[in-house]
Amino acid sequence: MSTDYTDLQLDAMRELANIGSGNAATALASMLGREVELSVPRALALPLADAVDAVGPADRTVSSVVLPIFGDIDALVLLLFPTEDAATLCGLLGVEAGTEVGDSAIGEIGNILGTSYINALASMAGLAIEPKPPHVVTDMLGAIVASLLSQTVGETDSALVLDTGLDVADAACSLSFLLLPTTGGIEEILGRLGVGGA
């Protein structure tokens, strides 16, 4: 199985991330009643050893929501918030961060954003996929990303990470949105988009 992607394939994946996260940003904006800005998505095909560093400093403490996706493809949607920003977001929703209610609110945000993202992905690529319930963990970025990648990459030595930043206007709150497809999932997506067969 190929681990090198062509520019065309990476462009297609980036476009997918753009549409998915655009949809998620719209959902977040309507939930918060604020504008949400979107960064240009990155599609990173990397050796495993570099994948964590590409996402951020491994020892930074972050809040994360993980949403497993299953169906025609298996993947993980991962939302990462700096802990202060998770607190800001909780504040915007009127709940206290670091409490059970706060974690549940963060999980729900992850659920709504992740579901919007994968809905866009499903309709664009013609995939039947469903999310499982979200899971909230606050820990070291490196530990979170590495633990998830070890589930998705299996025996291959490269990871594909689709990464977008979302910024909430008038509040110091940003989050990154990552899609970590399993290796088989990537092939499937590329095939559906008509750019398969690397």
Next chain:
Amino acid sequence: MGELAVSTAPEDELMTIGLGSCIGVAVVDRARSVAALAHVMLPEAAAIPDAPAGKFADLAIPALVAESERMGARRVRLEAVLVGGAQMFDVGVGSTLDIGARNAQAVREALAKARIPVRAQETGGRRGRTMRVHVGAMTVTVKEAGGREVELWSGSPGPRRSAEAIHR
């Protein structure tokens, strides 16, 4: 991830930041001041020609032994310290069995096969950890997210201590 390092320089510190379900395996020869560290990600490799040496438990242990011997260590004196193997998420894709526990098990089996005693370990639980091997002092320290650095093992001359913490 998947990497392996070895050193005999007293000022060196071998480090793996943010171990989640992965395992940091340190192998040391105190008499020769050789320390090696691997970041194990998965229990076992299928036949993959160009897999990184540290990635799979079954390949990482022989690689640690070989690298340590290359730096002057004696096989019979090798001792090991393990950190990591947490289960950070209840959810996952594919085989959702606890990868952290499977990694820890695979590393222990591979060490037993190589007849390397485990002097200290801190595995399992739900928290990520950072592991440091201080080559000169021959100590291993562990730090959890937001926590402080704690000495797990000291292989320096003087009072010898060992630690065990296996969270289930």
